[in-house]
Amino acid sequence: MKDKVPLIFIALSLVVLVTVVWYFGPQGDEEPDPPDASPENGEDQQEAEYDEFAGVVLFNGDELDLDMSLLHKGVVHLPLLEAAEKLGIEVSRDGNAIFLGPGEQVQESDSDPKVYMGGIDITPANVLEVNDEFYVDPREVFPLLGIYVYENLFADALHLVDDDLASRDGEYVVVGRRDQRGWAPELRMTVAGGAINAVEYGELDEDGQDKFLDQGYLENWRNANDIEPVELRDRLQSQLVETQDLVEVDVATGATGTWHNFARLAGSALGKAKVGALEEEFPDGNFVVLGAPDDRGWTPRIDLAVSGNRITEYRYDDINEDGQSKRDDEEYLENWRNAYPEVDPIAIVQEGEESIIKTQDPNIIDATTGATSWGINIKQYTTGALDQAARGDLPSDYDAIYVFCGPESERGDRPQLLLATVAGEIAAVDFSEYTQGVAKKYDEEYLASWREYAQVEPVEIVAEMEDIFLANQDPEELDAISGATGWRESFQNLAQRALDYLAKE
Numbered sequence: 203m204k205d206k207v208p209l210i211f212i213a214l215s216l217v218v219l220v221t222v223v224w225y226f227g228p229q230g231d232e233e234p235d236p237p238d239a240s241p242e243n244g245e246d247q248q249e250a251e252y253d254e255f256a257g258v259v260l261f262n263g264d265e266l267d268l269d270m271s272l273l274h275k276g277v278v279h280l281p282l283l284e285a286a287e288k289l290g291i292e293v294s295r296d297g298n299a300i301f302l303g304p305g306e307q308v309q310e311s312d313s314d315p316k317v318y319m320g321g322i323d324i325t326p327a328n329v330l331e332v333n334d335e336f337y338v339d340p341r342e343v344f345p346l347l348g349i350y351v352y353e354n355l356f357a358d359a360l361h362l363v364d365d366d367l368a369s370r371d372g373e374y375v376v377v378g379r380r381d382q383r384g385w386a387p388e389l390r391m392t393v394a395g396g397a398i399n400a401v402e403y404g405e406l407d408e409d410g411q412d413k414f415l416d417q418g419y420l421e422n423w424r425n426a427n428d429i430e431p432v433e434l435r436d437r438l439q440s441q442l443v444e445t446q447d448l449v450e451v452d453v454a455t456g457a458t459g460t461w462h463n464f465a466r467l468a469g470s471a472l473g474k475a476k477v478g479a480l481e482e483e484f485p486d487g488n489f490v491v492l493g494a495p496d497d498r499g500w501t502p503r504i505d506l507a508v509s510g511n512r513i514t515e516y517r518y519d520d521i522n523e524d525g526q527s528k529r530d531d532e533e534y535l536e537n538w539r540n541a542y543p544e545v546d547p548i549a550i551v552q553e554g555e556e557s558i559i560k561t562q563d564p565n566i567i568d569a570t571t572g573a574t575s576w577g578i579n580i581k582q583y584t585t586g587a588l589d590q591a592a593r594g595d596l597p598s599d600y601d602a603i604y605v606f607c608g609p610e611s612e613r614g615d616r617p618q619l620l621l622a623t624v625a626g627e628i629a630a631v632d633f634s635e636y637t638q639g640v641a642k643k644y645d646e647e648y649l650a651s652w653r654e655y656a657q658v659e660p661v662e663i664v665a666e667m668e669d670i671f672l673a674n675q676d677p678e679e680l681d682a683i684s685g686a687t688g689w690r691e692s693f694q695n696l697a698q699r700a701l702d703y704l705a706k707e
Contacts (some may be wrong), residue, residue, distance in 0.1 A: 204241055206239070218315050227237035239458065239579070243443045247483040250304075251330075251332075252272045252273070252274050252279075252330060252332065252337075253272065253273045253274070253605070254270055254271070254273070254356060255270075255271040255272055255273040255278050255279075255358075255360025256273075256358050256614065257278070257355075257360065257362075257638065258358065258359050258360075258610075258638070259278070259280065259285075259359075259362065260359060260360070260361050261289060261349075261362045261363070261439070262362075262363055262364065262366055262367050263367070266285070266288060266289075266362065266549065267288070267484035268280065268284055268285060268288070269279060269284060271337070271360070272330060272332070272337050274328065274330060274337070275328070275574050276355075276574040276575075276577045276578045276581075276679065277339050277341075277353070278339075278353055278360045278410075279328075279330055279337040279338055279339055279340075279503060280337060280338065280339070280360075281335045281336070281337055281634060282300060282317070282336045282338045282343065283295060283300065283335060283336065284335065284567050284700060286302060288512070289344075289349060289362070291303060291347055292304055298313060298314065298315045298316060299316045299317075300315070300316070300317045300318070300336060301318050301319075302317065302318070302319045302324075302343070302347060303319050303320060303347060304320075314329075315329040315331060315336050317329070317336075317338070317343060319346055319347070320453075322453050322458070323396050323458075324342075324343060324346055324462070326338045326339055326343055327339070327342065333335065340360070340362065341353075341466055341469060341470060342462070342466055344362065344469070345448055345465050345466060345468065345469020345470075345472075345662045346448070346449070346465050347449065347470075348365065348447065348448060348449040349362050349363070349364050349469075349470040350362070350363050350364070350448075350469045350470070350473035350476060351363075351469060351470060351473045352470070352473035352476070352477040352478070352565065352566070353565060353566075354565050354581075354585065354635075354639060355565070355578060355581045355582050355585075356565075356581065356582045356585035356586050356589075356612060356616075356639050357585075357638050357639025357640070358638050358639070359639065361473065361477045361670075363472075363473060363477060364539055365446075365447070367477075368396050368476065369393045369396055369397070369398070369472060369475040369476050370393065370396075370475055370476070370478060371394055371395065371396065372392075372393055372475065373390065373391070373392050373393075374390070374391045374392075374393070374471040374474050374475055375389070375390050375391075375560050375561050375562070376388070376389050376391075376467040376468075376470045376471045376474070376566055377467075377472075377556075377557045377561060377563060377567070377568070378463055378467055378566045378568055379553070380408075380553060384407050384408060385405040385406065385407060385413055386405065386406050386407075386553075387404075387405050387463040387464070387467055388403070388404050388405070388406055388467070388560070388641065389401065389402070389403045389404075389464065389468055389471060390402040390403075391468065391471040391472070391475070393475050397446060398442060398443055398446055398472075399443070400443065401438075401439040401442050401468065402439065402444055402513075403438060403439055403464050404435075404469070405436055405456040405460075405463070414431060414432055414435055422433065428462075430604045431460075435460070435464075436458065437452070438451055438460075438461065438464045440644075442468060448465060448468055448469060448472070451464075451465065451468075455619055457492070457585050470566050473566075474563060474565075476669070476672070481637070481705070483511055483592060484508045484511050484588050484591060485508065485591055485594075485596055485603070486508050486509050486511075486593050487504070487507070487508060487600065487601070487602065487603055487625045488505070488506075488507050488601075488602050489504070489506045489507070489508065489585065489587060489591065489602075489603045489604075489605065490503070490504070490505055490603070490604045490605070491503070491504040491505075491506070491552065491587040491604075491605045491607070492581050492604070492605070492606050492607065492699070492703060493579055493583045493607045494607055494608055494610075499522050499523055500520040500521070500522055500528060501520065501521050501522070502518070502519075502520055502579040502583060503518070503519045503520065503521050504516070504517070504518050504519075504579075504580070504583055504584060504587070505519075506584070508588075512562060513558060513559060513562055514559070515559075516555045516558045516559055517555060518551050518554065518565060518576060518579070518580055520576075525706060529547070529548055529551065535547065536550065541643045547576075550576070551576055552579055554567050554576070554577060556582070558580070558584070564580050564581045564584040564585055565581055565585060567580065567581070575670055582616075583605075583607055583641070584595075586605070586607060586616065586618055586636060587603075587605040587607075587618070589636075589639070589641070590605060590618055590620050590634055590641070591603055591605070591620060593632075593634075593641065593644070594620055594622070594630065594632040595630065595632070596622045596630050597622060597624055597630055599624055600623060600624055600629060600630065601623055601624060601626070602622070603620065603621070603622050603626065604620070604621045604622075604623070604628050604700065604703075604704070605618055605619070605620045605621075606618065606619045606621075606696045606699050606703070607696075608692055608696055614637055614638065615635050615636065615637050615642075616636045616637075617631070617633070617634070617635045617636075617689075617692035617693070618634050618635075618636065618695060619631070619632070619633050619693065619696035619697060619698055619700060620632040620633075620634075621704075623668060623704075628672065628675060628704075629672075630672070631668040631669075631671055632668065632671045633664055633667060633668055633689070633692075633693045633696070635689060635692060642660075643660065643661050643664050649661065658686070660686055660689075663683060663686045663688060663689070666683055667680050667683055667686075667689070667690060667693050670682075671693070671697055675701065677693075677694040677697040677698050677701075678694075678696075680693060680694050680697075
């Protein structure tokens with residue numbers, strides 16, 4: 203019996219240890235992404251490393267038929283060889299070296315995948331190798347080839363566009379992730395008369411100081427690279443305005459990091475100018491957006507304010523059933539930082555919040571590092587809430603707008619319930635179910651097929667549900683409505699969540 207005691211003690215200790223790690227360690231989908239794995243064998247093992255992107259890839263508005271795209275770290279990754287060929291880009295391969303466009307090929311001895319354009323290494327930060335194909339973030343490659351990118355995860359769509367698609371007039375701001383030295387690239391582009399009128403590029407520290415104005419930094423750069431950095435930046439800006447073509451902007455030899463950042467941000471700005479997803483006039487006021495709860499009971503919450511069709515305040519968090527904040531839970535954050543010392547989750551989220559205020563578009567923030575699910579939530583829930591609010595019939599004297607988002611169905615549908623309050627009481631109700639970013643009740647093609655199949659008027663059914671709930675504020679009263687069972691059940695679930703939440707406010 204005495205010989206068995208140590209074994210029992212060890213077993214109990216392991217159980218306790220696993221429980222503590224599970225309870226106190228980072229929870230939910232937001233924990234930092236593990237390093238990219240390199241499966242040792244087996245096709246199934248390779249495919250298991252990454253999620254397949256279930257949305258659509260478009261080129262100038264038409265679907266680009268690709269065998270498979272991946273969703274990695276919150277960003278759609280395209281098969282580089284296949285996509286380049288179908289986009290009409292000259293492409294060749296020598297082992298792990300890929301050559302895009304005409305130009306001198308480079309003798310490559312490195313076993314890691316490399317991407318070259320005109321003899322210059324343009325290899326993006328992440329190259330995913332699956333089934334002998336290389337998948338890349340298109341924002342890092344295609345703008346250098348004159349193809350611009352706009353990603354809309356709420357609509358499950360990745361847009362690729364070239365200069366055949368006209369740019370809309372306006373001012374476009376794009377911000378990149380802060381690097382290890384604390385510099386965040388930022389580009390501001392003005393389009394007038396469909397042409398690029400002005401471009402301003404900088405790299406800012408956390409205090410908003412531009413490194414191109416930092417004399418100490420500039421001197422160190424000149425000494426190390428024999429390059430005049432301000433002249434370099436001015437040349438990049440002026441060439442883009444003069445040529446109206448990102449491909450014509452000369453590669454900055456000796457400062458490829460700045461050149462690559464400039465090209466990527468300019469490509470994103472042009473993608474936004476040519477595609478855009480947030481075109482409506484947004485109602486002024488304070489918004490509270492509640493996402494779908496995860497399997498640990500954490501619910502994404504977004505607080506934002508709109509004034510003059512601009513987002514003026516923005517805050518993201520996760521809350522539990524008791525309304526406690528994850529980002530205010532110091533014990534939780536400390537455990538995360540101890541487990542992943544290179545990742546500060548609050549700094550990452552704050553960076554995303556600041557980017558939204560600058561860019562005015564959650565779709566073009568960079569959420570690829572550290573807290574991927576938070577970035578995806580920010581993009582999807584903010585875009586959906588603003589779209590629904592822009593279309594909703596709101597009372598003129600509302601004091602707040604609440605949007606409750608349901609989980610995505612297997613078919614890709616996302617239900618949303620919007621409530622507007624006046625003096626703290628529900629005064630307006632709007633229910634919509636979205637597919638690929640389009641509210642079904644506004645999709646005439648979808649409605650026509652439904653009318654033909656079921657001989658019902660779906661828009662009238664939704665309006666009846668909204669009126670009944672507004673009058674009674676009792677989800678069970680909706681049981682009397684027939685003809686749209688799926689929508690009714692989603693409406694009821696969101697309505698109960700809304701009542702429970704507002705009761706605690």
